[in-house]
Amino acid sequence: MRILILSDLHSNATALDAVLEAAKDRWDLSVCLGDVVGYGPDPNSVTARLRELGTTTIRGNHDKAVTGLMATEDFNPVAKAAVDWTRAELKPEHMAWLSALPKGPLETDGIVLVHGAVQDEDEYVFTPEQALEGLLDSNAGVTFFGHTHHQGGFSYQDAHLEIVQIRPRAMESFAALRVEAARRYLLNPGSIGQPRDGDPRAAFAIADLEHKVVEFWRVPYDVQVVQKRMRSAHLPEPLIQRLTLGR
Numbered sequence: 001m002r003i004l005i006l007s008d009l010h011s012n013a014t015a016l017d018a019v020l021e022a023a024k025d026r027w028d029l030s031v032c033l034g035d036v037v038g039y040g041p042d043p044n045s046v047t048a049r050l051r052e053l054g055t056t057t058i059r060g061n062h063d064k065a066v067t068g069l070m071a072t073e074d075f076n077p078v079a080k081a082a083v084d085w086t087r088a089e090l091k092p093e094h095m096a097w098l099s100a101l102p103k104g105p106l107e108t109d110g111i112v113l114v115h116g117a118v119q120d121e122d123e124y125v126f127t128p129e130q131a132l133e134g135l136l137d138s139n140a141g142v143t144f145f146g147h148t149h150h151q152g153g154f155s156y157q158d159a160h161l162e163i164v165q166i167r168p169r170a171m172e173s174f175a176a177l178r179v180e181a182a183r184r185y186l187l188n189p190g191s192i193g194q195p196r197d198g199d200p201r202a203a204f205a206i207a208d209l210e211h212k213v214v215e216f217w218r219v220p221y222d223v224q225v226v227q228k229r230m231r232s233a234h235l236p237e238p239l240i241q242r243l244t245l246g247r
């Protein structure tokens with residue numbers, strides 16, 4: 001069974017379309033690690049698409065903020081402005097769907113899904129120190145996380161923690177990670193709607209654990225057409241510009 005792993009879509013419908021086109025006929029079921037909305041210009045169409053696909057989805061901090069489940073006082077002014085804009089834009093039925101999303105960790109189809117860390121859905125996992133607890137505590141050998149918008153992750157075996165540095169190069173679409181049965185993994189598919197690891201292409205992953213492989217994908221999309229929609233919506237300029245850089 002091949003699982004399509006989506007994360008941090010952030011209301012970017014053009015990037016999501018490019019991902020679904022690239023992944024076409026390559027997956028059997030889909031999951032999403034949260035942050036469906038926030039930042040981008042297309043909260044309704046992105047939410048509608050996930051609902052149509054029947055994607056098993058957990059909530060992210062932006063989904064919580066937009067639906068009022070989390071205060072935005074810890075958000076920077078730019079992120080908060082996007083939350084307010086999204087809240088005004090979302091159709092009630094999509095708002096209701098987003099507010100009912102379960103919290104991670106969620107066990108499904110042999111993997112565990114979290115938005116941030118295993119122990120705290122809102123915590124960022126950037127470093128091996130931050131990854132260790134989740135690697136030890138998760139209920140599955142392979143756990144997928146989002147939130148940092150950085151593709152890659154960590155693995156652990158016999159008291160040794162390793163950084164999984166696996167990102168497709170500029171001319172490649174994907175890089176494959178061989179999964180070892182005795183090793184534990186905390187893997188981030190990267191962000192579809194707002195990558196921050198220096199590669200502006202939309203990121204996702206496809207896991208096929210029966211064949212012991214996780215593919216980390218990058219696909220280009222029309223960034224300028226998204227930026228144009230963001231300008232029309234008067235979304236903050238820094239959010240628009242960072243899509244060009246993937247930072």
Ligand SMILES: [Fe+2]
Nearest residue numbers: 008035060147
């Ligand atoms: Fe995010």
